Amino acid sequence: xxxxxxxxxxxxxxxxxxxxxxxxxxxxxxxxxxxxxxxxxxxxxxxxxxxxxxxxxxxxxxxxxxxxxxxxxxxxxxxxxxxxxxxxxxxxxxxxxxxxxxxxxxxxxxxxxxxxxxxxxxxxxxxxxxxxxxxxxxxxxxxxxxxxxxxxxxxxxxxxxxxxxxxxxxxxxxxxxxxxxxxxxxxxxxxxxxxxxxxxxxxxxxxxxxxxxxxxxxxxxxxxxxxxxxxxxxxxxxxxxxxxxxxxxxxxxxxxxxxxxxxxxxxxxxxxxxxxxxxxxxxxxxxxxxxxxxxxxxxxxxxxxxxxxxxxxxxxxxxxxxxxxxxxxxxxxxxxxxxxxxxxxxxxxxxxxxxxxxxxxxxxxxxxxxxxxxxxxxxxxxxxxxxxxxxxxxxxxxxxxxxxxxxxxxxxxxxxxxxxxxxxxxxxxxxxxxxxxxxxxxxxxxxxxxxxxxxxxxxxxxxxxxxxxxxxxxxxxxxxxxxxxxxxxxxxxxxxxxxxxxxxxxxxxxxxxxxxxxxxxxxxxxxxxxxxxxxxxxxxxxxxxxxxxxxx
Amino acid sequence: xxxxxxxxxxxxxxxxxxxxxxxxxxxxxxxxxxxxxxxxxxxxxxxxxxxxxxxxxxxxxxxxxxxxxxxxxxxxxxxxxxxxxxxxxxxxxxxxxxxxxxxxxxxxxxxxxxxxxxxxxxxxxxxxxxxxxxxxxxxxxxxxxx
Ligand code: HEM
Ligand code: SF4
Numbered sequence: 083x084x085x086x087x088x089x090x091x092x093x094x095x096x097x098x099x100x101x102x103x104x105x106x107x108x109x110x111x112x113x114x115x116x117x118x119x120x121x122x123x124x125x126x127x128x129x130x131x132x133x134x135x136x137x138x139x140x141x142x143x144x145x146x147x148x149x150x151x152x153x154x155x156x157x158x159x160x161x162x163x164x165x166x167x168x169x170x171x172x173x174x175x176x177x178x179x180x181x182x183x184x185x186x187x188x189x190x191x192x193x194x195x196x197x198x199x200x201x202x203x204x205x206x207x208x209x210x211x212x213x214x215x216x217x218x219x220x221x222x223x224x225x226x227x228x229x230x231x232x233x234x235x236x237x238x239x240x241x242x243x244x245x246x247x248x249x250x251x252x253x254x255x256x257x258x259x260x261x262x263x264x265x266x267x268x269x270x271x272x273x274x275x276x277x278x279x280x281x282x283x284x285x286x287x288x289x290x291x292x293x294x295x296x297x298x299x300x301x302x303x304x305x306x307x308x309x310x311x312x313x314x315x316x317x318x319x320x321x322x323x324x325x326x327x328x329x330x331x332x333x334x335x336x337x338x339x340x341x342x343x344x345x346x347x348x349x350x351x352x353x354x355x356x357x358x359x360x361x362x363x364x365x366x367x368x369x370x371x372x373x374x375x376x377x378x379x380x381x382x383x384x385x386x387x388x389x390x391x392x393x394x395x396x397x398x399x400x401x402x403x404x405x406x407x408x409x410x411x412x413x414x415x416x417x418x419x420x421x422x423x424x425x426x427x428x429x430x431x432x433x434x435x436x437x438x439x440x441x442x443x444x445x446x447x448x449x450x451x452x453x454x455x456x457x458x459x460x461x462x463x464x465x466x467x468x469x470x471x472x473x474x475x476x477x478x479x480x481x482x483x484x485x486x487x488x489x490x491x492x493x494x495x496x497x498x499x500x501x502x503x504x505x506x507x508x509x510x511x512x513x514x515x516x517x518x519x520x521x522x523x524x525x526x527x528x529x530x531x532x533x534x535x536x537x538x539x540x541x542x543x544x545x546x547x548x549x550x551x552x553x554x555x556x557x558x559x560x561x562x563x564x565x566x567x568x569x570x571x572x573x574x575x576x577x578x579x580x581x582x583x584x585x586x587x588x589x590x591x592x593x594x595x596x597x598x599x600x601x602x603x604x605x606x607x608x609x610x611x612x613x614x615x616x617x618x619x620x621x622x623x624x625x626x627x628x629x630x631x632x633x634x
Numbered sequence: 635x636x637x638x639x640x641x642x643x644x645x646x647x648x649x650x651x652x653x654x655x656x657x658x659x660x661x662x663x664x665x666x667x668x669x670x671x672x673x674x675x676x677x678x679x680x681x682x683x684x685x686x687x688x689x690x691x692x693x694x695x696x697x698x699x700x701x702x703x704x705x706x707x708x709x710x711x712x713x714x715x716x717x718x719x720x721x722x723x724x725x726x727x728x729x730x731x732x733x734x735x736x737x738x739x740x741x742x743x744x745x746x747x748x749x750x751x752x753x754x755x756x757x758x759x760x761x762x763x764x765x766x767x768x769x770x771x772x773x774x775x776x777x778x779x780x
Contacts, residue, residue, distance in 0.1 A: 109645060111688040129691065131715050134647035163725050176723075179646035434725030500711060501719035509710075511721050561709065 083144050083452065084229050084374045086194045093236075094191045097198060101125045102184035109181060122180070124204075125187065126197025130504050133177045137200040138190060142210035142228040142252070143171040143455040147442035150453055152193040154438035160186050165438070167423060167431040169457045169495060169546055170249070171209045172200055176502055198236060203244045205235035205316075209251045211259040212456040215375055216418050216464040218410040221271045222279050224254035226372040227308055230363065234309050241316055245323035246331035248316070249288075252281075256575075261457060263287045263296040263577035264549055266333045267315060272302060280304045285315060285345065286337030289543035293579045294334040297342035299349060305368060307353070310361040314353035318345065378450035378465055383415025387468035393475075400475055402528075403486040408471065411464075417471065419449075419463040420456070420488040421478060427519045429511050430496040431459030440481045448474050457546075458495055458534075460488065485523060491533045491600065492518040495546050499539025499556060500563075506539035508556025508563035508589075513537055516593045521600070530600055532613045536571075549573035551615045552599060553580045554592065565592040567599065569626055570618045581623055584631055595630060602629040635697050637674040638665035638705070639681045640715065641690035649715050650690060652681050658690055662698070662705050662716040 086094070101121070108118040122128075126137040138153075145153075153173060157165050160182050161175045168174055178186060190196055199206055208228040215223040231250055235241060241248070252269040253260040262268025268284035281303045287296025303311050319333045322340075337345050394401045408417040421441060424430050433441075441461055445453045448470045454462035466474055478484040487493050494517060497503065499510030514537050521527050536550025540557075547553030553568035564586040571580030587595045600614075606625055607617040618626075639652035650658035651665035659665070668674035674695045681693035697708040707713040714720060 109688065114688075115685070115691050129642060129647055131711070132647070132649055132718065133642070162723075164723070181645045429721060429723065432723070436725065500714060501721055501723070506711075509720060511719075515721065563710065 083146060084141075084225075084371070090194070091191075094194075094196050094198075097125070097196065098184060098187045098191050101187060105180060105184050120202070122183075123201040124198070125183070126200040127178075127180065127183050128201065128504075130176065130498075130502050131500075132502065134180050134183070135502070136175045136178045136183060136186060136197060137168075137172050138174075138195060138197045139200050139207040140171045140173060140195075140455050141207060141232050142214065142225045143212045143457075144214075144225060145453040145455060146193070147445045147451060147453065149193045149195055150438050150442040150445070152189060152195070154435035154442070156186055156189055157435040157438070164432050164434045166429075166498065167433060167455055167459050167461070169459060169497075169544065170207060171212075171455050171457060172207055173455070174498075176498075201247075202242075203246050203248075204242050205231075205238065205244075205248045205250065208232050208235070209249075209260055209265075209457060211253045211255055212454040212462050213259060213409070213418055213464065214254055214454075215377060216411055217255055218412045219257055220255040220412065221273055222254050223372070223375050224252035224260070224269070224271055225375050226368065227269065227271075227281075227305070228252045229371055229374070230308065230368070231312065234312075241320065244316070244320055245325045246328070246333075248319070248333070250312070258573075258575040258577075259456075261546070261549065261573035261577075263575075264289055264293070264546075264573060265296065266319075267312065268296050269303075269308070274302050278304065281308065283311065285349075286334040286342065287577070288332050288334040289546060289548050290332070291329060291541040291543075292332075292335065292338075293543065293548040294338055295577050295579060296334075297337060297345075299342060299346040306363045306365070307357075308363060310357060311349070311353055313361055314349045314356065317352050318348050322348075377413075378452070380413050380416060380450065380465060380467070383413075383467055383469060385414040387415060387471075390468040390471050393472045399479070399484075399486070400472065403475055403484055404471065406486040406490065407488040408466075411466075413465075415468055417466055417468055419466050419471070419474060421461045421463065421483055422485040422487050422493060423460050424487060424493050424518065425482055425485050426487075426492060426523055427515050430494050430514050433461070437481065437483060440477065440483065444474055444477060458493065460493070487523045487527065489532050489534070490523065490527050491521045491530050491535060492523055492527060493534070494518060495534070495536040495550065497538050497545035499537070499545075503539060505542060506556065507541075507558040508539050508565065510537040510539040510545055510554070510556050513554060513556070513565065513589070513592055517596055520593050520597060529610070530604065530614075531610065532615075533600070534572075535596070546573060547571075548579045549577065550580065551618070552596060554596070557586060559586065563589045565589070565595075567592075567595060567630075569599065569623060570615065572615055576615075583623065583627055598629050599626055602626050635708070636700055636705075637668045637671070637695050638662065638698050639668070639674065639677050639693055640665075640696045640712070641681060641685065641693035644688050644691050652677060652684075652693070658684070662707065665698075665705065667698070667700070667705070668695075 104121045107113045128135040161177045166174045208231045210224040210228045249265045250267045251260040251262045251265040253262050254271045264287040270282040283300040284296035324330045407420045449463035450465040494514040496510045496514040500506035534551045536546045537554040538545035538547040549571040555566045557564045566586040567583045568580030572578045653659045654666045696712050698705045707716050
């Protein structure tokens with residue numbers, strides 16, 4: 083993985099020193115809250131309901147065991163023993179003291195991590211497919227490009243005060259696992275007819291109060307032009323994005339209001355006029371960064387592992403885990419293991435310090451010293467030999483980490499909601515827990531099959547509810563929590579914003595309502611092979627409406 | 635409706651209430667009660683002074699009810715601020731390896747953060763293999779605090 087060079091090191095160290103001074107001045111009263119707020123936000127420090135919250139970037143979701151152990155250490159030393167992995171490949175700590183934040187950032191700098199640009203109207207953490215560099219269906223590893231974007235955008239003077247936050251995702255496989263069409267810019271790696279690698283470019287996607295799917299504005303961008311083109315998009319946005327209204331300030335509104343064709347023409351003109359700027363990426367520079375992400379030297383293995391097959395045949399729990407949480411690796415004899423942070427009835431995305439350490443140990447022993455963070459709030463061991471899977475499974479099971487539910491009804495994405503978040507209108511975590519308990523992970527969950535339920539505690543949509551197959555949005559109605567359901571959303575290459583079923587449900591009703599939706603799917607599906615999304619796309623909203631509300 | 639004033643402490647962000655003696659205690663039960671809107675607004679001016687003195691941030695007036703059991707916040711949001719998250723957010727105690735870094739003072743304080751935890755249905759209990767463990771675990775602070 084990428085290692086900081088001297089420049090990166092001193093850059094992050096200088097930033098920590100600067101923030102330490104700012105915090106000291108705030109505590110001594112030389113800065114008031116109004117002056118200090120933007121400074122703390124630039125360093126990932128929010129003030130939430132119960133305490134400060136620190137958001138730390140995990141660029142393109144790649145972590146070393148050393149980094150994960152450091153996060154565990156911070157959880158214990160400065161927090162209450164846990165952290166929350168988010169849909170943007172960040173981790174959030176919910177209880178740090180402001181006075182400790184400079185020390186925490188110092189600890190993080192030791193392992194080449196920081197919280198720069200995890201908040202504010204700048205280019206945020208660049209995200210990527212969690213299976214990057216490992217999955218069998220990959221065209222090219224997206225992470226070198228994400229790293230190049232990260233370096234270029236860090237403290238970029240022209241783009242530190244954009245009209246609004248700006249999120250970029252890069253996906254390298256045919257399957258979109260990075261939700262690129264709901265990002266401000268989504269880059270999909272493609273190959274052209276000549277076999278050259280480049281990007282299909284999507285612009286103007288986003289969730290929040292106005293969910294919009296990104297538009298493709300270019301079929302093929304040569305990889306050397308990545309920065310020049312990103313720059314062109316940002317220039318247009320920086321000039322034309324609305325600064326008069328916070329709710330209309332994202333690039334998605336600009337694209338929506340002017341039309342994708344107009345934006346395409348403007349971006350192309352800007353790009354062409356400045357093409358010979360210094361932003362063309364030299365191939366040797368791409369290669370230099372790519373070298374950091376060279377695939378690990380995995381010892382050759384037989385395609386079929388006898389140990390793995392044997393255990394599968396004799397142990398149902400293991401077989402289920404293998405079927406649900408392990409996908410094909412590009413190297414024969416290896417698999418990619420998803421570690422679900424969604425135990426039945428648990429808090430989606432939360433991991434205790436001990437969990438982090440267990441996973442760090444496993445990564446060191448069994449996964450070429452690498453861990454990944456998914457935008458679905460799970461962790462991944464990307465390079466596990468099938469021969470080792472029984473041992474890995476046993477170790478995970480020993481810590482309650484072997485829930486075989488990746489992609490199933492209980493693999494729920496949930497934002498912190500009103501249990502932590504100052505902007506929330508309703509709780510989301512307890513709803514996720516109750517749904518999880520209702521369905522469990524037994525025969526019924528298997529019967530239901532692939533189903534994504536996403537929950538947000540307010541219209542900001544941090545829990546991706548618009549793109550859940552079933553989305554739940556927490557609202558406040560006359561002082562009580564109310565939950566609106568959307569159906570048919572999806573975040574992958576068939577990206578779609580879900581449609582609202584109708585009136586909302588109370589907290590007492592919502593789990594039953596979700597069960598009604600799921601039962602309706604089971605009733606109408608063409609067969610077990612037709613998953614929820616496919617069935618919804620075939621039969622539409624009506625049967626669900628009728629089941630939920632009767633004939634009104 | 636009676637009112638209190640709440641804020642977050644500057645240095646660590648913890649929820650605090652304007653107390654009877656000018657201090658900022660962490661417990662709602664120790665908050666000074668303002669009987670009317672006018673009194674609360676006067677209290678808020680004093681609190682804003684403490685914000686200027688860098689003791690607290692963002693003081694606001696919070697509506698409460700008072701009965702035999704004490705003060706209770708009216709809105710869910712303020713109830714959660716007063717009592718902590720409504721979920722078992724702490725990792726299970728047994729999940730901690732013995733560790734010198736884990737400050738017992740912190741752990742002890744959390745037990746006072748009782749939760750509005752949603753009772754688990756009999757159904758969920760029956761089907762949940764962890765239930766046995768849950769019921770037999772005595773060192774599960776939130777459960778006891780309720
Ligand atoms: C708890 C503190 C948080 C605050 C104050 C916060 C604030 C916001 C706001 C205001 C928006 C709407 C932005 C817009 O539409 O322009 C937003 C969007 C979003 N946030 Fe959060 N958020 C928080 C936590 C999280 C967490 C925990 C996650 C991941 C689980 C997350 C991921 C996202 C995502 C994916 C979006 C929507 C994508 C988009 O920008 O269009 N945020 N957040
Ligand atoms: S969706 Fe709303 S409630 Fe949930 S984390 Fe985002 S801002 Fe908070």
